[in-house]
Amino acid sequence: MHKKIYLAIGAFLVLGYSLSAQTKRLDLEQSLGLKPSLTKSINPVIGWADAEHYIESDGQTRQQYRVHIKSGARSPYTPPPSSDVEVYVAHNDIFIREGANAARQLTHSPEDEEKNPTLSPDNQYVAFTRNNDLYAVRVSDSREIRYTNDGTDVIYNGWASWVYFEEILGRASRYKAFWWAPDSRTLAFMRFDDTQVPMFPIYAAEGQHGYLEQTRYPKAGDPNPEVRVGFVPVDGGRVVWADFNEKDDQYFGEPYWSFDSSNLMVQWMNRDQTNLKFYQVEPLTGAKQEIYDEHQDAWIDLSHSERITYLKDNKHYILKSDKTGWAHYYLYTLDGTLVNPITEGKWQVSALELVDEKNKVIYFTARKEHSARVDLYRVDYNGKNLQRLTFGDYTHNVTVSPDGRHFITTYSNVGTPPKVALLDNKGKLIKQLADSKAEDFDTYHYAKTELITIPTPDGYELPATITWPTDFDETKPHPVIFSIYGGPDAGTVRDTWKGTANQHWANEGIIQISVDHRASGHFGKEGVALMHRNLGHWEMEDYVAAAKWLKSKPWVAKDKLLITGHSYGGYMTCLALTKGADYFDFGIAGAPVTSWELYDTHYTERYMDTPQDNPEGYKNGSVLTYVDNYKGVLRILHGDIDDNVHMQNTMQLVDALTNRDTPFELMIYPGSRHGFAREKSGYDRKERYRFYYQYLLEKPMPAGLK
Secondary structure (H helix, E strand, C coil), rough: CCCCCCCCHHHHHHHHHHHCCEEEEECCHHCCCCCCCCCCCCCCCEEEEEEEEEEEEECCCCEEEEEEEECCCEEEEEECCCCCCEEEECCCEEEEEEECCCCCEECCCCCCEEEEECCCCCCCCEEECCCCEEEEEEECCCCCECCCCCCCCCCEEECCCCCHHHHHCCCCCCCCEEEECCCCCCCEEEEEEEECCCCCEEEECCCCEEEEEECCCECCCCCCCCEEEEEEEEECCEEEECCCCCCEEEEECCCCCCCCCCCCEEHHHHCCCCEEEEEEEECCCCCCCEEEEECCCEEECCCCCCCCEEEECEEEEEECCCCCCCEEEEEEEEECCCCEEECCCCCCEEHHHHCCCCCCEEEEEEEEECCCCCCCEEEECCCCEEEEECCCCCCEEEEEEECCCCEEEEECCCCEEEEEEEEEEECCCCEEEEECCCCCHHHEEECCCCEEECCCCCCCCEEEEEEEECCCCCCCCCCEEECCCCCCCCCCCCCCCCCCHHHHHHHHCEEEEEEEECCCCCCHHHHHHHHHHCCCCCHHHHHHHHHHHHHHCEEEEEEEEEEEEEEEHHHHHHCCCCCCCCCEEEEEEEEECCCCCCHHHHHHHHCCCCCCCCCCHHCCCCHHHHHHHCCCCEEEEEEEECCCCCCHHHHHHHHHHHHCCCCCCEEEECCCCCCCCCCCCHHHHHHHHHHHHHHHCCCCCCCCHC
């Protein structure tokens, strides 16, 4: 699956730099990606207006155009509204705008804000939450219906507890935890009880006295919220609770209504996250029937994107699961009977692009030819006639026409700027639509990027992208910037065009490399599962192997290897400057987790189990365990109101480092959460530049960068 790519440095130099035509160099703004060079702007294809017209967006004006696939004729395009009714909140009240009519106010409680107003499928009601209770308002006469009455500061009806918002329902939910039935006659919702969940205070220093945010945030091993799944009739009345015991240690995933509103499919998982079940729950009685049961020794990802796709035949669904060690698709009947696997093998499916129910064919993307590339495939429902539709050694970003007869791909690799092509559903190229390669591309002398692999002592070939210095001399040592993320199944090495933002450091003679470890997803769930109860171990083993490989080369400076990352990447950077300090010299760590008992239950315990069950794993995975090994220079960055990775993580590391009288750099960004506030980003960028010049290049930063 993983092709070995060997470095032929001499040949690379001849091919890459001996061409006399390459005479121009990128100036400072070009090399920082601040103005166009090497490539020109092309209009992105963002979807299809119909089977004969794709939609193109003008990158400058943002005007959309419909383009005919055969003639190329373009005309302005305005997306049809999904509904001619719009609901929104203004001044803490709900308003509705129907067609061309003036907006109309539906609620009148300006002292209490309504949240997540959601129109029923028949446009007759708007459901919302207020003060942690669930309501609806009737559109015709603004009559308000209150469904629950027990909302408090720890009881939330239809409003998600923090850990569900962050890890299960997702931030895109905006805390919304209620769902209309297709027939608009019933609302399903989740009720959260955070009474036993510990409070975590976040102090903001703004103003004279500052203020305190208090969030019920369950850290690893803490009590989770108690959750119930309820149903209420649209006109109000008694809540019917699904037949689960809220006292059980469990999780519920996002539910799915059946097409006929007769039942709600509820995803259930045990706290250990090793057993996933689907239940059909009857909304009139709360009775449940198990229709799916999956076990894995390591864990199952409850927030698996695109886990279930219901078919329009109202008889089947397609399930995405990595239960074999590799992510694949399966065809099931609605009652949970497996019809057959649709895909199989030691490769990973990525996303369903289209289901052609008439011809019983699915179109999907997958990382099959190479784990760092994505291609489009088609296969019959029964798993036969698998065909790759895209071409070449590229990463393809595709959009398939509504009838499945055509698709458009925007494709590139590390050496080829993006191109756009139209193909039919047999993979036949119809025409090239655009090429972002600038006319003077071949006249530039610029730094090249390659996709390579790095061997580990036990036989893995780790995917990596490496950008060579512009004037690379293999006989001279160069500093290295090693950029990582490192989280489970969260690889960042992709065979795509990298733009020009990396060219300045290449001009300064720095090698830039990104490496993915064995559990980053390139080796399937089989590889990812190696992290079970052992976060920090295999990542560092593989990053150290990469560091040793680099430092064994004559073209790498032996004392100038810098590693950098944010969030999980910040954790890995801190671990590299402590546990791996014999191999890494400098680090810049953004918002790092420093000890896993400081992070939330659902994410941490998925991989580590609880601190009570796995004390050695937590100890071995903590940066604080290895502080005595610290050397080099570490720069730590954190937002002071980070509600995801609390600044507590950084403070505990700072405490340990100062107790040992060891030098490091620290930057706290006031008013910033897990991502730094925009007004802080310019300062942060310049300080990063300063760090590179001070420690890697050992010379003053040019005035143009300040």
